[in-house]
Amino acid sequence: MEEQEGPKVIRINIxxxxxxxxxxxxxxxxxxxxxxxxxxxxxxxxxxxLPLLFGIPVVAWFLIRRFRDSTxxxxxxxxxxxxxxxxxxxxxxVLSCMVAYLYLRYIDNGALAAGLxxxxxxxxxxxxxxxxxxxxxxxxxxxxxxxxxxxxxxTWYCSLPATAMTKQLIQASLMWGNIISLIIGLxxxxxxxxxx
Numbered sequence: 244m245e246e247q248e249g250p251k252v253i254r255i256n257i258x259x260x261x262x263x264x265x266x267x268x269x270x271x272x273x274x275x276x277x278x279x280x281x282x283x284x285x286x287x288x289x290x291x292x293l294p295l296l297f298g299i300p301v302v303a304w305f306l307i308r309r310f311r312d313s314t315x316x317x318x319x320x321x322x323x324x325x326x327x328x329x330x331x332x333x334x335x336x337v338l339s340c341m342v343a344y345l346y347l348r349y350i351d352n353g354a355l356a357a358g359l360x361x362x363x364x365x366x367x368x369x370x371x372x373x374x375x376x377x378x379x380x381x382x383x384x385x386x387x388x389x390x391x392x393x394x395x396x397x398t399w400y401c402s403l404p405a406t407a408m409t410k411q412l413i414q415a416s417l418m419w420g421n422i423i424s425l426i427i428g429l430x431x432x433x434x435x436x437x438x439x
Contacts, residue, residue: 265334283358325428332420356401
């Protein structure tokens with residue numbers, strides 16, 4: 244029997260791959276959430292928490308690129324890369340927000356809200372000292388309005404139950420995940436190289 248030569252078909256199970264990649268990214272995001280919660284109690288951890296937070300897109304890019312390279316496909320179209328990125332962020336959001344909800348509901352007992360309120364009170368005290376040194380009344384008024392708006396936001400957020408806090412976290416994670424996945428899809432796509 245003769246073997247037919249034709250184009251090689253490469254099949255990628257996007258759902259399964261994105262679940263696996265989403266688990267890895269979700270574990271990293273859980274680490275970021277842990278660092279952010281510890282920042283409320285220990286301010287020095289913010290030196291670690293902020294780079295971890297800004298590292299989320301880098302880790303997602305690394306995971307998608309590593310998967311692309313492991314398939315050894317001659318091309319990796321934008322649509323596949325983009326869908327893989329979106330689903331990876333979706334599964335990472337599900338995992339990380341589920342852990343965040345369990346923490347807020349059963350472990351936290353209001354410690355996060357109390358820590359945020361204490362930090363905001365400290366900021367308000369230091370802002371009074373800062374406004375005393377300002378000479379422009381318009382600048383003082385604008386600064387006071389900004390600080391008052393921050394205090395209202397923190398007060399509102401701290402008054403939310405665990406389910407509402409988690410819903411806010413899910414909305415933010417999905418919004419940023421969609422934006423970042425578009426960029427990652429553009430960066431990790433691989434075009435067909437036409438040989439001459």
